Amino acid sequence: MSNPTDPLEEVRQMRLAQLRACALQQAQNIRQLHEQADKLAAAPGPDGNADTPPDRKETMTDIVNVTLDARGLFCPEPVMMLHNQIRDMQIGEVVEVLATDPSTKRDFLKFCNFLDQELLSSDEQDGVLRFLIRKASEAG
Template identity: 35%
Template sequence: MKADETLDCYGLMCPMPIFKTAGKMNEIAPGKILEIIATDEGIKKDIVSWCNSTGNELLEINEEEGEIHLFVRKSS
């Protein structure tokens, strides 16, 4: 999946990946896709809850070689 922006949360532990995601989403335009790269397994559960509470859309979660790649579309 192609993202408009990428946020590197590699090595950060909860709650920092969600905190940084929220900040980055405030900077991008509605409809844009943010890729979050993280290593904390908790992000997979946390991003679902965060998207449900903010109205943003979780598009995809991929794992490759210890990295978790999450794709979120900013709501309008």
Template identity: 60%
Template sequence: MLIEVDAELDACGLFCPEPVMLLHTKVRELGAGKVLKVTATDPSTQRDIPKFCLFLEHQLLDSSEQDGTYTYLIRKKL
């Protein structure tokens, strides 16, 4: 399944709480229903980003890890 990405956020090299702070700002800039791709290297994002989505009612479409880089696809709530 191919998901069209509307915006990207590179949080690689940043540590908690910076990735989620940047994510919060970036999501505000997106229109409802738009998809944001986030890449990060901080393992705490595995916990923080799903909780962020759950708390703010955004949809975590996908999450994956490859060679220490974490990728998330998030659809902003409608």
């Protein structure tokens, strides 16, 4: 058990709170950018037609409710951030996690299997791993 007056524990808790606040802010920024892009795509172009057809298919990015940016962080921080985020989500919501630590491939798969969550996709582009995880249960 940790001592509540332990300075190292206080630093850890402050860092965790900072990471959560940063992740939430980044998710809000990304959501705003997506909304702006959708508005621009739907706006009439020079020919008077919208750039996006009305029957546009939903993409994986469209279903993301929250984005966690864990780039530059190493185990166990990305999994801890994901665990805290999943706990705050509703069943059916999707979190996008961006990471650079190669161990997150294994860690997130095990996390989803152990806590009955759904790993929708994982891919890598330019050294950045991208995971889409749907909260499928209240486990965890």
